[in-house]
Amino acid sequence: MLKFIFLSLLSITSLLASKNFAPSEDCKSCHPLIYKEFSESMHANSTPQKDPIHGSVWAKHPQNLEFKKYGCGKCHTPTAEKDSMPKADSPKHQEGISCAYCHRIKSIELHAKSNTNITTSTEKNYFGTLEDHITSPYHGIVSEGNEHFKNGNVCIGCHSHKMNKHKLNVCSTNIDNEMDGANCVSCHMPKVKGSVSNFKDRKEHSFHGFAGSHSNQDMLTKYVDISLLRQINDFIVNIDNRTSHALLLHPLRTAVLKVSVTRAGKTTKLKDEIFVRVIGHNGKPAMPWTASTTLKNTMIQANEKRSIKYDYKLQSGDKVDIVLGWFLVNPKALKTLNLEDNEVATKFIEFKKESFTF
Ligand code: HEC
Ligand code: HEC
Ligand code: HEC
Ligand code: HEC
Ligand code: HEC
Structure with missing residues (x-):
């Protein structure tokens, strides 16, 4: 009854x-x-089956392990049946x-x-x-x-x-x-x-391809400017984010600024600058559902101009190559998420490149 x-x-x-x-x-x-x-x-492609990054986080989620319901569906599969586990073979679910x-x-x-x-x-x-x-x-x-x-x-x-x-x-x-x-x-x-x-x-x-961190980045490069200021004993790279939100939003992302100097045919790679927002609990990085605080936030914020100094003395004839890009998944989280062999999650995506010659 x-x-x-x-x-x-x-x-x-x-x-x-x-x-x-x-x-x-x-x-x-x-x-x-x-x-x-x-x-x-x-x-x-927002479903756990079509998006391996989403799928791997969902695989660890308590709602999944306890076989409760696919709460992510509110945003990831809004036309699918609510209050149930994702039905992989349901067309409504796979509509995204x-x-x-x-x-x-x-x-x-x-x-x-x-x-x-x-x-x-x-x-x-x-x-x-x-x-x-x-x-x-x-x-x-x-x-x-x-x-x-x-x-x-x-x-x-x-x-x-x-x-x-x-x-x-x-x-x-x-x-x-x-x-x-x-x-x-x-x-x-x-x-x-x-x-x-x-x-x-x-x-x-x-455009309905929704330019973003996975694809069509070229449509968005004009909102971020990179410039270089040469000083007597060092130089400064300025990143001007003219976007109304942080450069990257999802806490899984890791942005990297790569700088190298070529002098007389020899290229020297300078130290990578990393931009992340790490969330965690009790001082350690944690999954989004257990995290209670932001442990570290070096992400470039909305409308921020970030200056990074390089202790390197430039000479005339030097060429400086700058690349700003990102990993969709923080390399430190790949193992936990079983994504070490996933091409999309491990690839370095080049967003913007600039070269300066003196
Ligand atoms: C309130 C709406 C909302 C809910 C609920 C939601 N998400 Fe998302 N999710 C988003 C949006 C929006 C993005 C895109 C964010 C971005 O790219 O910065 C996203 C992106 C992601 C990504 C990155 C995917 C990729 O390909 O890089 C993961 C992982 C993710 N969500 C996991 C989950 C999981 C797991 C759940 C359920 C436990 C969930 N989300 C629930 C809105 C939501
Ligand atoms: C994430 C939300 C979203 C999705 C998904 C989406 N659209 Fe749109 N669509 C919009 C918005 C917002 C506009 C208005 C764009 C503007 O004002 O420039 C739009 C505009 C349009 C237009 C008007 C013409 C134009 O180019 O502005 C058509 C037609 C259209 N969409 C059809 C579709 C079709 C067909 C699909 C699926 C194949 C689709 N949309 C998926 C949000 C969406
Ligand atoms: C039989 C043809 C046909 C089909 C099928 C069709 N559309 Fe359209 N749709 C049109 C025409 C014609 C226009 C008007 C285009 C114009 O004015 O240039 C239009 C316009 C639109 C607009 C623009 C409205 C505006 O004023 O900005 C949207 C949104 C739209 N369609 C969504 C959809 C969606 C979503 C689907 C699928 C679920 C769909 N259409 C299927 C023929 C179709
Ligand atoms: C029904 C919820 C929903 C709506 C409405 C929605 N989005 Fe999304 N959007 C998502 C989710 C969920 C993701 C992440 C999918 C994934 O990576 O698995 C996403 C991803 C994105 C991305 C990231 C693409 C990439 O390359 O990683 C962009 C950009 C985006 N949406 C822009 C928009 C814009 C612009 C609109 C409004 C016109 C919009 N979205 C409306 C849920 C939504
Ligand atoms: C001035 C231009 C601009 C505006 C306005 C803007 N964005 Fe963005 N957005 C960007 C740029 C630039 C990036 C970073 C480059 C990329 O992801 O390809 C980005 C990235 C994103 C991403 C991917 C972030 C990630 O971590 O994966 C999402 C999702 C997104 N924007 C959603 C939105 C939504 C939703 C709005 C409106 C509330 C919005 N954006 C307004 C320029 C803009």
Whole structure:
């Protein structure tokens, strides 16, 4: 009897929570360019099965080990069944963050632990920002009344912040709403060549590959400047982060500044400068769910200009090569996460390169 009540309660809640979102595959025939960019993005690949870095952290998570539920789904698989373990073979789960989901975000509730997206209940009616759209034979278009699409911050339902139960902000882009006015879309979805759909020939569309730390970094290099100041006995490298958030956000990342000097054909590598935010507990690095404090934070912050001094005397004819880049996973965490042989997790990603000759 008790089991019966329990089961029927479960099915009622899942019925209420279930909302049907058209699969992204449905958009492919009319929006081929946008679809292609999207399908290669981390939004389309945000599940534990498709993203090995996410998968390896989830593999260690107590909710997984205790076989409870996939709480990460709130942001990583928002159209999937809630309150259950990830169902690898469920199409709704493997959709990741789908086209229809994002385009149905109506409003965003602000909460201390993490924000919540409120989506429309009307299927196939999508918010957009085109000023003079034609009609679509497949779906309705709502171009008015959505402030989040208008100000380019429809992203902050998932990207604002994530606080754990020890009240530590594991990852935050926007904790105090200090980003109000800064526009995620203007930097991460720049206009690129090619039509919005194959119904009307337009010159450009908004990039749906979501330039970021995994791919398309070249679209973002212009927001970070590197310059060099030569002094009598040393030199200074300045990194000017003109981004409205820290250079990297996820605590798994490690940014590295590599500097070398070439003199008369011989190259000398100077000491690497490391930028990290390490979270932990009792003085030791810890997983995001056990961490209670930030142990160290040398990450370059929003709108910060960081100067790094090199005790090296430059001579005329010297060439200085500077590379700013990162590892998606801190090399010190690879072993714990069983990612030592994973190509994406171990690769050094070159973000920006500059050379100076004297
Ligand atoms: C509040 C929304 C939210 C929740 C809940 C959430 N995440 Fe995320 N997660 C994000 C966002 C946004 C990013 C992208 C951040 C970035 O790249 O800086 C991300 C990125 C990650 C990454 C980096 C992936 C990569 O490829 O480098 C890992 C690992 C991760 N999340 C693990 C988890 C795990 C495990 C859970 C559940 C226990 C979880 N997340 C729950 C929003 C969330
Ligand atoms: C049968 C063709 C067709 C299909 C399928 C289709 N669309 Fe469209 N869509 C269009 C046309 C046509 C436009 C208008 C383009 C224009 O004005 O240049 C459009 C415009 C849009 C806009 C822009 C609205 C604006 O004003 O900014 C969004 C968002 C959109 N579609 C989302 C989707 C999503 C999500 C899917 C898949 C779930 C999808 N579409 C599938 C034809 C289609
Ligand atoms: C439903 C939640 C959700 C929404 C809404 C959302 N994102 Fe994400 N986003 C994520 C998650 C989760 C990840 C990490 C996926 C992973 O790495 O496994 C991510 C990753 C990213 C990344 C990192 C890509 C990379 O190369 O690592 C960028 C950039 C990004 N999102 C930008 C945006 C922008 C811009 C918007 C708003 C237009 C947006 N996101 C809306 C959940 C969301
Ligand atoms: C002025 C341009 C600019 C604005 C505005 C901006 N970003 Fe970024 N973002 C960058 C740059 C530059 C990077 C670092 C380079 C990279 O990841 O390729 C970055 C990186 C990221 C990453 C990857 C971080 C990681 O650790 O993996 C995410 C996620 C992201 N931004 C989300 C957002 C969101 C959400 C907003 C709006 C609240 C936003 N950004 C606003 C320029 C911008
Ligand atoms: C993470 C959220 C997110 C996802 C996922 C997403 N979009 Fe968008 N889309 C946006 C935002 C935000 C804009 C408005 C961009 C702007 O104002 O420049 C947009 C704009 C559009 C437009 C209007 C034309 C343009 O280029 O501005 C179309 C059409 C569209 N999206 C279709 C799609 C389709 C089809 C998919 C999946 C293949 C998809 N979107 C996935 C957030 C998303």
